[in-house]
Amino acid sequence: MANDPKKIRFAPNGAIYVALLSGSPVVPPTELGTADTAPAGYKALGYVDEGGVTLTPAIETQPVNAWQSATPVLYNVTSASFSVKATLQETNEVTTELFWGAQWVEVMSNDATPVGTGVYRLDLASTPDIKELSLVVDWNQGAVRNRCVIPRAMISDRGAIQLNRTENGKFELTISALDSAGKLGYVLTNDDIVEGA
Structure with a gap:
């Protein structure tokens, strides 16, 4: 197959x-x-910083050695994972609740008939309850579209928030796939990369 610069893709x-x-x-x-x-x-989830989104499928293997060979005769999969990492730039209800791992609740007045004060509170639990979610990542270059779907996932890591005079607040999240009927997720595309399609 000849080299084809038209097959080089960006997102x-x-x-x-x-x-x-x-x-x-x-x-x-x-x-x-x-x-x-x-x-x-x-x-x-809105804007993502210029570093974009990192998709990381990974497997860990263990070599199976045999008396008759100085090299492994096969590798056994010991674990598999798929994660999505992104730094979100928009401060909104969805991104902040994902980052902090809790929901915003309006603070009520202390009157006999409590009313909303317009102030919202987010309680950080000492034993957080990690919520299960589903994730979709879309990217395209012109008419070539791609979609990665993770049916079941959880947030596995959070970065630090840097409060800065000259740079906007950012929410760094790593979301890891959970097993979903034997799958971590799937990728859809309309790219003509499959021979014979």
């Missing part, structure tokens, strides 16, 4: 969508959908 546009799995049932998308439209039941 100049994209979006991340999330759905919490604790409420009404969410059906992970099985189609590419349309650009800039969240899948049904999902919410957009």
